[in-house]
Amino acid sequence: MNIKVLVFLFLCVVKLGYAQNSGNVSGKVLDKVTNTPISYASIEIKEGKKIINGGVTNEQGDFLIKNIPLNNYTLEVQFIGYKKYISNLEFNDAKKTISLKIILDEEATELKGVDVINERSIIEQKIDRKIINIGKDLLSAGATAVEIMNNIPSVSVDPQTNSISLRGNSNVRILIDGKPTTIEASQLLQQIPSSSIKQIELITNPSAKYNPEGMSGIINIVLNKNSKIGFNGSVNNGVTFGKTPKLNSSFDMNYKTGKLNMYGNYGLNTGKNSNFGFVKSTEFGEENYQDFRFENTNTSHLAKVGFDFYLNEKNTLSFYTIQNFFNGKGKSSTAVDYLNPLELDILQLFNNKNDNYTQTYNLDYKKEFKKEGSFIEFEVNYNNNDNIEDAVFVSPNATNYINNKGNNSLINLDYVNPLSETSKLELGLESRIENTQNNFVKDGFYNSDFTYERNIYSAYATFSEQWGKWSAQVGTRFEKYFANADFKKIGENNANFSDDLFTLYPSGYISYSPSETNSFNFSVSRRVDRPSIGQVNPIREWSTPQVDSEGNPELFPQFTNSFEINYTRKTKIGSITSGVFYRRINDEITRTLFENPNNPEKLILSYSNLNDNNAYGVEVSGNLDFTKWFSSNISFDAYSKKAKGIVENEFVEVDVTIFNARINNTFKVSKKLRFQLFGMYRGKDLGLQFLRKPMWKIDFGSSYTVLKGSGTITARFSDIFNTMNFAFEGTKPKRQNGQFNWESQTVYIGFNYRFGAGKNKALQRKERDKNETQGSSGF
Incomplete structure (x- = not known):
């Protein structure tokens, strides 16, 4: 016991002596303009280039650093978005305690990605993706996400079906805030107001993550x-004038104080759309002419509400929900004029009402460890979709009532560990369960139904290493996939679709940067396209007097090996990125059109696995500031593909x-x-059965800043020469040509107003947007 007491007294004396020969520094860090405290600012005390001690400010912007040996030092204070603060410290026997009031001044330019809305859309090329930051310009002005997608490099939207293609291929995965949704992409694009979109990411060769x-x-x-300090927001209103006006509005706000950031976004899109077209068919010398008229009135409400709760510097709890209400009413007519006077002409009228309610709930917890860049993140996401369609056909008379329900549950766990300053290990687990139920009532009586379920369990591991001017990443995703569907229809045998696969999906990246202005990237990955419920459902999806659309339960997945090389060159006037890619597709799934075996007068539009296919292409894009008053976003791309398969029992x-x-x-x-x-040109596209003709348009617009920079007025005249239309011709299974038009020539007027006293203060490691944007394995 006496020895313990002596040791204790000795340590106290040593500590007291050390304290008497050391100093303390304390202070408060404030914003220069608002005079509000800055939380989590970094404090470093240096002797030359060596860091002696340091810390971070608390929620009130205060800091205290003790036990600093008496000497002369440099104090540095840093926070994202602010200029670095530097001051000299001198500790001696007469001056052992220093108290400071530190004022930080913002950088001259605002941080991209934290602004509510940028003035100009900017296209950024990252190592694994292309990011389009949406601004208040021609790229984003419009009613829905369809208008934005049509203006984005490498992306095209079918004007009739709203299906999306990336690099000339429609097998693309659509995500909202990095999460899957149960809504079909063609319907989803109509439900999202363009003013509610912050940015769009094109990930053409994703890693195993x-x-x-x-x-x-x-x-x-x-x-x-948004995550600004204090209360901030923006209001965006726009009207598109075509044949009828269409309204697009949104409201964004957030309130950030202390440990809590609350935010919300509401978007409204409503209006009437008119489409029309014709198809002329010839078979065995017999001709007919089909005239189509479509008129749809759609209203969509989309709201996103959430919060980030910073438990402390290392722990963050986040939650958000997305609520989407969609109501659509449509009417159409299909007139078939047979040139043969012996055949009776047909006029079919169609009226439908569509109500859709989709809800998403997301909970995320992130734990950061002492090692810089090391963290574990747990996420749960639930998506539910309820869609009702009520349709009435006239001549022949029929009623269709369809109720479709779906849900998607995702549980995800990610772990990141920087093994050293140049290497990093990433691991992850994911469980995804999807269910769909459909019930079809025809003429007031039960007709058919189906249930569809698929479960996906996966794990991934990636390892990255950097040495000198080189960096590389390799990884593999391990995936177990189950799918089962049962189809029932009166008068037909029950059908079943099932699939059970265990597959590995490797990926690799190599990057070389010989200088700050040049970088080369090479990537390779294996991907899959599994048949969707719409592609395998044998129950008729829709019908016209001459065509029935239905799925094929005999489909199986198609696999793709993808290779890509990109080169980015930074110049005095901007950056230019060029790249080439090659895809090898096995058992490609494609659309087929063949004669109905039960009715030779009609055709069936369906899907089939055709032979293997190759596709390759080149892309060039750039953000160039030629002068202080003239700048351009430019992109060119060319894709070459070979398709082969069986059409009407003939190899094509x-x-x-x-x-x-x-x-x-x-x-x-x-x-x-x-x-x-703005100008765009989309070249012709040849498939196994149809040739799609070229299309082009030119838009002109302007924007004017008002209210001391808080407001912006935007105007646009789209498709000045009214040249946009979807025209095609084909020879199989019969000779056909046609054209479809929509309200492409429009005038848009919009106004955006930003309010709030808070300044942009991005929180290091706290921005949930980085999780949503850069993604976890929840993709």
Whole structure:
């Protein structure tokens, strides 16, 4: 006991002596403009380049650093978005305690990705993705996400079906805030107001960290979210005038104080749309002419509400929900005029009502460890969709009532560990369970139903290493996939679809940066496209007097091996990225059109696994500031593909090269006024059965800043020469040609107003947007 007491007294004396020969520094860090405290600012005390001690400010912006040996030092205070603060410290026997009041001044430019809305859409090329930051310009002005997608490099939208293609291929995975949804992409694009979108990410060759679905890659739509200090927000209103006006509005707000950030976004899209077209068919010398007229009135409400709760510096709990209400009413007519006077002409009228309610709930917990960059993150996401369609056909008379329900549950766990300054290990687990139920009532009586379930259990591991000017990453995703569907229809035998696969999906990346202005990237990955419920459902999806659309339960997955090389060159006027890619597709799933065996007068539009296929292409894009008043976003791409398969019991093979170009020019007349000129060209596309003809358009617009920079007025005249239409011709299974038009020539007027006293203060490691944007294995 006496020895313990002596040791204790000795340690106290040593500590007291050390304290008497050391100093303490304390202080408070404040914003220069608002005079509000800055939390989590970094404090470093240096002797030359060596860090002696340090810490971070608390929620009130205070800090205290003890036991600093008496000497002369440099104090550095840093926080993202602010200029670095540097001051000298001198500790001696007469001055052992120093108290400071530190004022930080913001950087001259705001941080991208934290602004509510940028003035100009910017296209950024990252190592594994292309990011389009949506601004208040021609790229984003419009009613729904469809308008934005049509203006984005490498992306095209079918004007009739709203299906998305990336690099000329429609097998693309669509995500909202990095999470899957049960809504079909064609319907989803109509439900999202363009003003609710913050950015769009094109991930053409995802790593093993991401879900492998989507042959041509992933398109991630990121909705607005803000995390400024204090209360802030923006209001955006726009009207598109075509044949009828269409309203697009949104409201964004957030309140950040202390440990809590609350945010919300509401978007409204409503209006009437008119489409029309014709198809002329010839078979065995007999001709007929089909005239189509469509008129739809749609209203969509989309709301996103959430919060981030910073338990402490290392632990964050986040939650958000997305609620989407969609109501659509449509009417159409299909007139078939047979040139043969012996055949009776047909006029079919169609009225339908569609109500859809979709809800998403997301809970995320992130734990950071002492090692810089090391963390574990747990996420739960639930998505539910309830869709009701009520349709009435006239001549022949019929009623269709369809109730479709689906839900998607995702549980995800990620772990990141930087093994050293140059290497990093990432591990993850994921469980995804999807269910769909459909019930079809025809003429008031039960007709058919189906149930569809698929479970996906996966794990991934990636390892990255950097040495000198080189960096590399390798990884593999292990996936167990179950799918089962039962189809029942009166008068037909029950059908079943099932699949059970265990598959590995490897990926690899190599990057070389010989200088700060040059970088090369090579990537390779294996991907899969599994048949969707719509592709395997043998129950008729829709019908016209001459065509029935239905799925094929005999489909099986198609696999793709993808290779890509990109080169980015930074110049004095901007950056230019060019790249080439090659895809080898096995058992490609494609659309087929064949004669109905039960009714030779009608055709069946379905799906089939055709032979293997190859596709390759080249892309060039750039953000260029030619002068202080003239800048451009430019992109060119060309894709070559070979398709071969069986059509009407005949082997068919085609080769086609598709060329696309887009250019968005900005002319800055003054700090407040700018003009824009946008043009696009989409080249012809040849499939096994149809040739789609080229299409092009030119838009002109302007924006003017008002209210001391808080407001922006935007105007746009789209498709000035009214040249956009979807025209095609084909010879199999019969000779056909046709054209479809929509309200492409429109005038848009919009106003955006931003309010709030808070300043942009990105929180290191706290921004949930980084999880949503950069993604976890929840993809």
